[in-house]
Amino acid sequence: MNDVNTTMVDKYRNDFLKEVEENVEEGHWVKMCMQCGVCSGSCPFGPHWDHPPQEIFMMIRAGKRDEVLTTESMWMCTSCYNCIVRCPRELPITHIMHGLANYAHRLGIAPKMNPTRRFSAIFWNNITKTGRVNELALSLKLYFMDGFGNGVKKALAMKKVGIGMIKTKRLNPLALVNHKGVKNPKELHTLIKKAREIEDRRKGLAS
């Protein structure tokens, strides 16, 4: 079982709202939702959410911890910020959804196979490795995340797009060997590591 998750369950008992307020980015806004549903109706991926944002807010207040943290819903957020600008109560909904997804991911209970969760981790590791995106490595890692056979299939499906990008000099075919990032990646790694340590300490996520 996951230690941090168990710790949190013990710590907050039935008060999931409090847990969200204390540990989730912008979580203190959740209680301000008045259930109008504009966010849900404004979401470009709305139909793909099992529980749209408005419902998530009510579920948090109803203490439905497992249902909220294990759902694929928040992972449907495209970061379009439509919900934020339309919310009559001005809740930073996009950030709360990112925050919930991040929290579930850190607790180890987010849906393992969700492609956006996996892509997000691949992306973050890609950019922090050198300090700048390596687009070739990012694409390849994404295609090959389900093994070699699947990777070849996906890469072939994307072949035309890739060739188009290379021909127009918008993709570096040699980026696996000559991609350049910041001057001192090690220093950047130190910063990220330290930031993570402080954040984990503040949110009680330190193991």
Add this chain to the structure above:
Amino acid sequence: MAKKEYSFYPGCSSERKASASNYMVSVDAMCEKLDIKLNEIPDWNCCGASIGYAEGGELPRHVMNARNIALSEQNNPNQDIVATCAACWLGAKETADRLDASEQLLADTREVLKEAGLDVHLKNETPIRHMVEVLIEDIGYEGIKEPMVKSLEGIKFAGYVGCQTNRPFGVDGESFENPMYLDKMVETVGGEAIRDYEKKVTCCGGALAFSEPEKSQEQIKDIIEAAYDQGADMIVTPCPVCQMNVEVYQDQINKTYGTKFHIPVTYYSQLLTVAYGGSAKEAGLNGNIIRAKQLEEIAAK
């Protein structure tokens, strides 16, 4: 001396042989004609984009952006930070806002930056702006028109503003639902703008075009379809992610939906560069996978 000078945050996609390298080429040409000098922030790093959230969390993400702000304030003092990429602009601006709102977050960020000796340079008081803000606010539509030597007359553009150039911050004086600046820019250089383009601010799926391709391509299909329906010759956008997503998946969408899409997707900076007499190469038009032939023809005149 240049008329205007800024601290420039180009971002990853603007690099050589990256997905928006042609955007950068055209921005360079456009700025030269407008006498704008861009001083690149030395050793800048990625903003974390939106999609970094699951693994990046809060503080690490803000540290990434704060490092750039500190480097800018150290090396290009008293110069507004300007980004050409929607995500870079959003990421940096969001961090600046958050640090401004929370003393705790600011203190934590400083503590982390100390490891690189950058804490002393972080003032967090520099305005963070998008290139389109520079154009319409500092240069103005009259100023945008000044270097114009050719008209884009005869080309009809669907101005696709997209999400992150428009929300949550947007551009002063513009609405989130129907911003007009891109249309006005098009009209300023003689093009015909579809002012009521139906999908002007619809999401292309963003980073989820990678992780949820079917769902994203459904969005992209609607964006392109509306452009055709309203008679557009090409699409124009200020965002590198919008540009790529709407351009490169057209073949796949055609396969899935039986459509026959083949519409160029350009940047505002490419339009201006051509209107300013720049060559197709200077406008980065050779970087468009679906060639913008009408623009190339005007550039060749």
